[in-house]
Amino acid sequence: MRNYSIRKTIKNNAGHELDKYADFMLRKQNHFYVIGSENEFNSFYNRTGRFLKEDEYCLLGFLNKDVQKQSRGGDSVFLDVPIVEEAIIYADKQAVIICTARERKEYENLKNIFEEKGFIENQTFFQGEIFSMIYDVYVRDIIRIDRVEVFLTSCCTLNCEKCISYIPYFKNTHHTSLEQLKSDADILFKNVDYIYKLKLLGGEGFLYPHLIEYIDYVYDNYGGKIGTIRIGTNGTIFPKTEIMEMCKRNHVTIDISDYRIAVPDKCKLEEVKNYCLENGVAVDIKRTGEQWLDMGFPDNIPEFEGEEQIKVHFQKCAMFCRQFAKGKLYFCCSNFAAVAAGLFPDNDNDYFDFNRQFSKKELLEFELGYSTLGHTTFCGVCGGCSEEANSCRVEVAKQVK
Structure with missing residues (x-):
């Protein structure tokens, strides 16, 4: 996988370098929203999303980055997760974004959009693949x-x-x-x-x-x-x-x-x-x-x-x-x-x-x-x-x- 989001990678405290990211990720009060394509969301859900729900984390919505498909409405669901509009996410003070875009340009573009709305990378906005790996190790004890x-x-x-x-x-x-x-x-x-x-x-x-x-x-x-x-x-x-x-x-x-x-x-x-x-x-x-x-x-x-x-x-x-x-x-x-x-x-x-x-x-x-x-x-x-x-x-x- 390509790491786009963690940019300071000098090892100072082996075994604890990612603790600070896990702390932000794994707060039970977080309201998680996933953004990406249907294929990207499907991959994330099968790997991590279903376990989030089993572990009683709040996976509240999917925002489809394909505008045409997103327009089909907020009452729809995809893999049992409601399809939501951006306005719902912006209004949620406990919102945390999981961005499943795999290409760097797409990831950076979406990150910039949400940063303008006050989201912070690696605190309230996470690269999906990195989120999954940290969740695996810190919660499920697997790599x-x-x-x-x-x-x-x-x-x-x-x-x-x-x-x-x-x-x-x-x-x-x-x-x-x-x-x-x-x-x-x-x-x-x-x-x-x-x-x-x-x-x-x-x-x-x-x-x-x-x-x-x-x-x-x-x-x-x-x-x-x-x-x-x-x-x-x-x-x-x-x-x-x-x-x-x-x-x-x-x-x-x-x-x-x-x-x-x-x-x-x-x-x-x-x-x-x-x-x-x-x-x-x-x-x-x-x-x-x-x-x-x-x-x-x-x-x-x-x-x-x-x-x-x-x-x-x-x-x-x-x-x-x-x-x-x-x-x-x-x-x-x-x-x-x-x-x-x-x-x-x-x-x-x-x-x-x-x-x-x-x-x-x-x-x-x-x-x-x-x-x-x-x-x-x-x-x-x-x-x-x-x-x-x-x-x-x-x-x-x-x-x-």
Whole structure:
């Protein structure tokens, strides 16, 4: 997930950094109103809203950010929650807004509107995803993480110059051992109650030689703690029949990157997609757009004017995916890849070590970006992984010869 709303993330009091936010959130006198689209509200309600009601918090209304749908009236309900008008919220002196907008621009726009009416971010106006995570840990004593990536192999059928995993820079072919992956799964799910998306990547995911045995192990032991297992592929090779059978029985989704324009001589997207679907395996086509973000590192490192600028850069980037390897959860998947490729030094500021005793509150703090520096060390050499942080663009999947 991306943290848009908590901007000061230097760790000063581990295990208690979020206490002040939880104090504002969890007051029984709060009147909660959720703003977002119907899909966003539905997601929030299933994850958190229904528990708010069970725990006897006052979830009084849903404000649909889609003006046309909102106009259908205050007597309507959505998932047993009344649809309300803005005027009702403004008149309620105990109102607390939970904003479920997932895009930063939408969130910021709605925040600004409500701030003009006297609402205060992280006191009476909360980012929905952060609200849910704090509620999970502080009330339900569980921790659920949005997305974790697992690095399988540096083998790939392409050699993309600006690969976010720095595959062209690996000096030797590297497969993560099956024993290491199983060990990582054990320690990860011992400490995390649920992961919505577990994504398996390379390189090229289908080239990992122990793919079937690994996913069978993860699904058999931890399937109930995973929303979806996904394999990343560049759409240049057909997976074996045995892999298709494994994907079907373990409800795996295949994420295919669309490189038809970039490498038309190698990309078999339609054929691979149809092959998967014919075998009863779900497919998700990942549109790459006309350009990639240029992360800069390692050959065009951005220049920053000191720590404060790097902290701002970290907040603008708001990296959404974590990487788990060797018992450590890295905040930034690109940071991990640079370390794995031997391009950047490992630093304990940049990961959360599962090989020690820790609380769910400490892990939650890390998930929201808290660290000794308040940013990763890699931020100082990286252009960033969001449009807000990075304006540099490059050709998609340009091949290194």
